[in-house]
Amino acid sequence: MRAHHRSRLLAATAAVCALSVALAGCSGTTKKDSKDDAKEKAQNAKADPDAPLKKGLKIAFLPKQINNPYFTVVDKAGIKGIKEFGGKGKEVGPSDPKASSQVSYINTLTQQRQNAILLAANDPNAVCGPLKQAMKQDVKVVSFDSDAGKDCRHVFVNQAGSDRLARQMVQDLSRQIDDKGEIAILSATQNATNQNTWIKIMKDELKKPRYKDVKLVKTAYGDDDDQKSFQETQGLLKAYPKLKGIISPTTVGGAAAARYVSGSKYKGKVVLGGLGTPNQMRKFVKDGTVKEFLLWDAQHLGYLAAYAGAALASGQITGKQGETFKAGKLGKYKVGKDGEVVLGPPTVFTKKNIDKYDF
Structure with missing residues (x-):
């Protein structure tokens, strides 16, 4: 009975496979994903x-x-x-x-x-x-x-070649801290393609001998929200009292970090770099909170x-x-x-x- 049952099962499987071959083929054949038609x-x-x-x-x-x-x-x-x-x-x-x-x-x-x-x-x-x-x-x-x-x-x-932009953000900030000290990244959301691409390249740049005395201690996420980015900046500076610089590869984070530092004891002591818009960053550049930042038009x-x-x-x-x-x-x-x-x-x-x- 067991052998008879097995033979019936094999026959049924073969029949199903024969009926479906026109649609997707049998074992070992993959149906074309229609999502890629466009x-x-x-x-x-x-x-x-x-x-x-x-x-x-x-x-x-x-x-x-x-x-x-x-x-x-x-x-x-x-x-x-x-x-x-x-x-x-x-x-x-x-x-x-x-x-x-x-x-x-x-x-x-x-x-x-x-x-x-x-x-x-x-x-x-x-x-x-x-x-x-x-x-x-x-x-x-x-x-x-x-x-x-x-x-x-x-x-x-x-907006700009990802490799060049990410490496320049690191280079510019590191130069301002004399290639020495703890730094952090204040990003936008954890799933943002551009942020993650840039951060990956930044970490690769930091592997170079020039940055042997530069240590990335934390990547924080402000979710492109002004208040959360402000609070994350505050949290970074409290958690890492020796922090020398913060790179913000997001204009929201850059402006929020500058707003916090400009009214704190860290002004003139912590270097801020990364991205920003001229209109958001103008007052922070003019009051000395930020020396330079990057962006495209x-x-x-x-x-x-x-x-x-x-x-x-x-x-x-x-x-x-x-x-x-x-x-x-x-x-x-x-x-x-x-x-x-x-x-x-x-x-x-x-x-x-x-x-x-x-x-």
């Missing part, structure tokens, strides 16, 4: 660099959070660029940068048949699925500032992202390496490896040049 379609499409930008394009900016001063600057400049080529631009988004907070907005924008969604990803794991669904509906996806992942968008507009970032979205929606580019498009007044840009478009080198802001910028 990306494959884009990769197989042919770009027409001479195609004119379409009129009336609907393009939406989806920042990490809408009450973040940095993203307000980026998105406003981008929407202004959209108007230049006769499109309709808007900004929508959550009031907090939580991992899944952007998902409902992606779904709504897809239902609205936007021609392009321009997104700074809070968490690539959370937004990837919805973005793939948008791409299947022929919505072009551009990630900027913080990447959604190469399979979850057509193009990534990077945030207005140009939004403007470039807008034109990248329009170029995709108009068929000028598909996201393949080597393709080129013109970004209005910024001129011609080339799509690099994995669909990356780099805005350009960062700017170092100091007391000498900060008043030349207004954003």
